[in-house]
Amino acid sequence: MIPITLTVNGERVSRHVEPRRHLIDFLRLDLGLTGSHAGCEHGVCGACTVRVDGEIVRGCLVPAASLDGAEVTTIEGLSDSGEVADLQAHFVARNAAQCGYCTPGMIMTAADILRHHPDATRAQIREHLSGNYCRCTGYHAIVDAVEATLAERAARRQEERR
Amino acid sequence: MKWPAIGYVRARSLDDLWEAQRTHGAAAQVLAGGQTLLATLAFRLSEPGVLVDITRIPELRGVALRDGVLRIGALTRHAELGRDPLIARHAPLIAAAVPYIAHPAIRNRGTIGGSLAYADPAAELPACAVALDATLHLLSARGERRVKAEGFFTGLLSTLLEPGEIIAAVELPPASPAQRSAILEVSRRSGDYAMAGIAAVLELDAAGQVASPRLTFFGVGDRPVLATRANAALAGRVLDAAAIAAAAEALEGDLDPPADLHGPPEMKRHLARVLLRRALAQFLPAREKAA
Structure with missing residues (x-):
């Protein structure tokens, strides 16, 4: 067992973990944070997307043991912070969640677009989300929700400049 | 699992x-x-x-x-x-x-x-x-x-x-200031490994003459393939449509792609030729691109 101390959604956490424990099982089974989903568990589907040290990663491809000192943000932390409340409202308005399995990963990746690419085109949104699978195939509603959020935020920035 | x-x-x-x-x-x-x-x-x-x-x-x-x-x-x-x-x-x-x-x-x-x-x-x-x-x-x-x-x-x-x-x-x-480079690939979905790809590097002097070409292909062999014959066909020539055609022809001798899940060797050869033309066309002066 490997001792680790890290920050998860702003709270300091110390645990002993087995080296075979990936970040998503650590969050779900050891911490009870079940918002992050384990999908394919080999880095293809994106359902496990979380933030480590401010950047999105595949949680299933990160050993928990490697995260001593890291700062992890999950969908729970992101939701509570209010950072993506508008994006989540657009998901609801367009039924972009459908079965909901991919939704936490989609929101984490979409939040990355909102943060790093505020002027993203529809094509760039699709490209950035291309590593997140939705097996309901509800991609258009998801891309619509991200696009609408970007447009709304751009309009708000415009408003504030006036 | x-x-x-x-x-x-x-x-x-x-x-x-x-x-x-x-x-x-x-x-x-x-x-x-x-x-x-x-x-x-x-x-x-x-x-x-x-x-x-x-x-x-x-x-x-x-x-x-x-x-x-x-x-x-x-x-x-x-x-x-x-x-x-x-x-x-x-x-x-x-x-x-x-x-x-x-x-x-x-x-x-x-x-x-x-x-x-x-x-x-x-x-x-x-x-x-x-x-x-x-x-x-x-x-x-x-x-x-x-x-x-x-x-x-x-x-x-x-x-x-x-x-x-x-x-x-x-x-x-x-x-160097004379270096031109480009990377292009064909894949079925964004983010997939390439079915075929090219990393193209060469130098172009003021007269448009090619020096030190290092066209390198990926997804078409068991390792990255430096296209020796295509590079030789380009070296010292002014880069124009004829030079690109000569390089595409010489490329045949550089590649021996295996069949894989994507298709047979001839498909990979075809993709590699297309990518070579596209990559080199990016280095042409603007007026020739328009022509």
Whole structure:
């Protein structure tokens, strides 16, 4: 067992973990944070997307043991912070969640677009989300929700400049 | 499935790494970004005894230009390659390759050293290293050595790395003002490994004459393929439609692609020819592109 101390959604956490424990099982089974989903568990589907040290990663491809000192943000932390409340409202308005399995990963990746690419085109949104699978195939509603959020935020920035 | 039971050692220095290798011998497996290695654990394609996490070793980090050499630390992550100002200026081909590598979340973890050591023949960075005539700085408990990227890849997922040896850095000659470079690939879905790709590097003088062409293909063999005959067909010629046609024709002799899941060898040859034409057309002066 490997001792680790890290920050998860702003709270300091110390645990002993087995080296075979990936970040998503650590969050779900050891911490009870079940918002992050384990999908394919080999880095293809994106359902496990979380933030480590401010950047999105595949949680299933990160050993928990490697995260001593890291700062992890999950969908729970992101939701509570209010950072993506508008994006989540657009998901609801367009039924972009459908079965909901991919939704936490989609929101984490979409939040990355909102943060790093505020002027993203529809094509760039699709490209950035291309590593997140939705097996309901509800991609258009998801891309619509991200696009609408970007447009709304751009309009708000415009408003504030006036 | 879940990873197998495994050990884990956090190396904070090169000495920690050598110590872990002494203790665990052949069971020790270096872990960098882990974006390939950890997926292979899930598939039981590899079952190392102990992961030795090298991501906290300072000597393997950082990008620097010193004494006319651009040194990219092996732990530099793909996303960092894509936003580093020294790389954008002195090795623009590498910055251009980044958007083709997997997806944003994977680019935030995967490293250049890991990509080169894994040596997937359809990956972008090994081909870029060959096209840019990179030198790889290798370290082991026994000492260090430098090898050319061109000879480093010895076959499918195979390299010159010896047991216990790691890539410390990739060293590149900075791009000259005359250098032109481009990377293009064909894949079924964004982020997939390429069905065929080209990393093209050459120099163009004021008269449009080609020097030091290093067209390198990926996804068409068991390792990156430096297109020797196509390059010879270009060297010393003024780059124009006829020169491009000559290079495309000479390329036939450079490639011996295997059939794979994507299709037969002739399809790969076709894709490679198309990519060669597209890449070189990017280097033509504007008036010829219009023609």
